Amino acid sequence: MSARILVVDDQPLNIRLMEAKLGGEYYDVRSAGGGEAALRTMAEDQPDLTVLDIMMPGIDGFEVCRRIKADPTIQHIPVVMATALDAPEQRVRGLDAGADDFLTRPVDDLALFARIRSLLRWKQTHDELRTRLVTSREFDLLDVVVVGEASARPRTAIVSDFSIEADDIARILGPQYDVTIVEDVPQATSVVTESMCDLAIVSLVSTTFDGLRLYSSIRSNPASRQVPIIAIIEEGDRARLAKALNLGVSDYVVAPIEANELTVRVRNQARRYRAHSRLCADYERSLSAAASDVLTELYGRRCLLSHLARHLAVSAAEDKPLAVVMVDVDHFKAINDRHGHLCGDRVLQEIARRIEHEVRVTDLAARYGGEEFTVVMPATDEPTASAVAERVCNAIHARAIVVKDPRVTLPVTVSISVAIRAKGDDVEAILDRADKALYRAKSVGRNRVVAATA
């Protein structure tokens, strides 16, 4: 389905012109002749993007934009402002009202299509996350935690070979940005991808490095794919601008830099990225809520299996070891039979707590089912895994478990097996070996750790 774009303008001629341009690119174009009509249409039709005129009778474009961005039902729809007024303060006012982008009439086709593509791409990712989040809320899997203003000082990398220019930019941004200045592509790539940057400002004016090459390396790395990039471009360098936009640059500022415009564009990008990061964090939280076992609060079986599959693939690709540790409560049926299921549950909760306490932060502990627990230990060899397993075994039999107050305690032990990834292992194969070793641990006397033979 082609993206739906709403064009808002009081001049029928402007609407027809836009319809012809956008229709030629196979967008589905609708129109509104004024602010009130625009707000109505947006609420009813939920277009993918709105192109908004500024000078209109009644409520003007700035006010329409402010109302859009204040309305939770439509604020996620990107707004591009188009006007004949080529004055920096107008751009700043528009972007300040929450506009996602700005176009000056006569509208340049290259800039128009590139900006629209980039905004639509962004909206698509955002929408997908929103949908998943809404789904998990509907299934009551998510207890939404409102995150405070994340990253009060956006970490910003300025990449430029003229140190004076970079200093100028840093000065314009002021102390509310946590700025790192870098002067070449390899350094910039590592700063942006490894130090969790919130924003990158890259000079395309520089002659000693190729800023375009940096864009593609930032965009091709999953860790930095969504990080906003603002290009500094020389006036009239349309060829490089077109390339930069095609490579996914988020926005650009023309040199010599106009301070207000830079400030507002940087702020908008940082805000949008923060909203996106928050949505991602909410989504991940909803996933982990969905994945946990209600009784023990450890991960559940399904989560364990997908986690194990992922780590098996990674450790095979990197040729690293991986350990699977299985923990099974000894004589658990007798505990249930003699003391009742509530006591049994209490025992499982306490064992889960002790396992979680003994394993390392990189290990993932899950309730595999019934009275059985499984721990996945990435990049771990047999001696290390066995040492951690011994620690778990001791932590459980060292202290009897309090199952009822006042102080009714039960001595409980566990049997544990350790299996190390062998060549060609899939999830089933490694779990099968761990299972067989667990059986041996049971048959030779319980309360011990047995390593599987490969």
Ligand SMILES: [Mg+2]
């Ligand atoms: Mg007008």
